[in-house]
Amino acid sequence: MLRLNCPWCGSRDELEFSFGGESHLTRPMLDASDQEWTDYLFNRDNPKGIHLERWRHSYGCGQWFNIARDTVTHEIHSVYKMGLPRPILAAKEND
């Protein structure tokens, strides 16, 4: 069972959340090539390690937020709000 730290509601069970997939996907402009469009629609980083992903507190405040989670250990390294840039995780570890 994951415990996710919702930026608004605090630490809650995985069951209250919905997973929204990889974060920081930027929709290409209308003149994008087929290849860019395919990459945006279908291709994913899917790393073994730190994954930046979106979650929604569906059965709570209903807000979306981002987390940086390790896909092997499920350890959550960072929780940050939508619209913020990718976290610099090395800096966090030095804190």
Added chain:
Amino acid sequence: MKGYSFISVARQAISGHKGWPVAWRSPEPKKNYDVIIIGAGGHGLATAYYLAKNHGANHIAVLEKGWLGGGNTGRNTQIVRSNYYWPQSARFFDHSLKLYEDLSQELNFNVMLSQRGLLSLAHSRHEMEGIRRWANAIKINDIDAEVLTPEEVKKLVPLIDLNCRFPVHGGFIQRRGGISRHDAVAWGYARAANAYGVDIIQQCEVTGFNIQSGQVTGVNTTRGAIGAEKISLAVAGHTSELARMAGFRVPVTSMALQAMVSEPIKPCLDTVVMSPVVHMYVSQSDRGELIFGGGADVYNSYAQRGGIPLLQENVASLLELFPVFSRLRLMRQWAGIVDITPDTSPLMGLTPVQNLYISGGWGTGGYKAIPAGGETMAYTISNDRPHSLIEDFRLERFETGALIDEGAASGVSH
């Protein structure tokens, strides 16, 4: 290869079973091979076997970072079926089922295929209409399917509770579907490939590719660099990682799909039962254990273990349909990392890197595809063009839009 037979078993019995030869060698990796297959699961081993047998390829190695058949081949729920909706999938998966029907003879290894029938349930009038449509499509594809009334379901599976939370409105059965023994499939292909001289190298993890002007020339491994003219990926959940090493991206998400077994009990369930709505499937193994599972955990995962919430959901779903199983104890639970594509159809064929081939994106249903996957990939590697059965599963379909949105791929909805 020394054949397994009644006589050889009888002879070994007399001499105390001390004279059995090893089923496959464990050679040191050579400096160069004609073909390297990465991943000694069912698909990788089958590909090596058919390359040697059908295409006369020599100098083949199968590299495995762990142990042979220790990934999804040894973690699935052993179900074989070909009840697919789209003609492209039906053609391919029914060919695979046909190969399964002769596999024990082909490999001289008993894969314990039991075509006990695979029943898919409907829990509403509308879903029943969906089931009729699905069964019709299967029959048009020249595959067996039979729609059943609730009474017929009850007769086939007496333990089922038809009046559960979502009452059973009927279903359809593919009688040629069933289960087989997954370890035997891996071991059978490994032994048969070994007999053709294929090197199966375990504990040898690929750490990178050598690519020169767009053409792959070898791999770096934890046991040194190995050169090869052609290389093929059969790494399931690690498809994205290997593709990244080779410099291209794939439409794959890796997730943990869990399954579990109960303690063994006397034979009580002789059909595979699946329910897309209640979200579970169950069968009873020859050892008497109930093997069951449901959907995959909802988030990306490379951890070979499932989450507790989904485990509880799977158990609850089973007990909803079969309240009689509520006193059973759960014996084991595990997970495999499955590579799910957006249209739940596999990725097969060529890649952007020359002489590098891919067999991946098998998601939650790769086991049933092992014989046909191996055979068609062997053709593809040998001829450097996709076999006609897998042309439509090529990587470029995501760019051209020719997706094969196969809802039946998972059997239960994901």
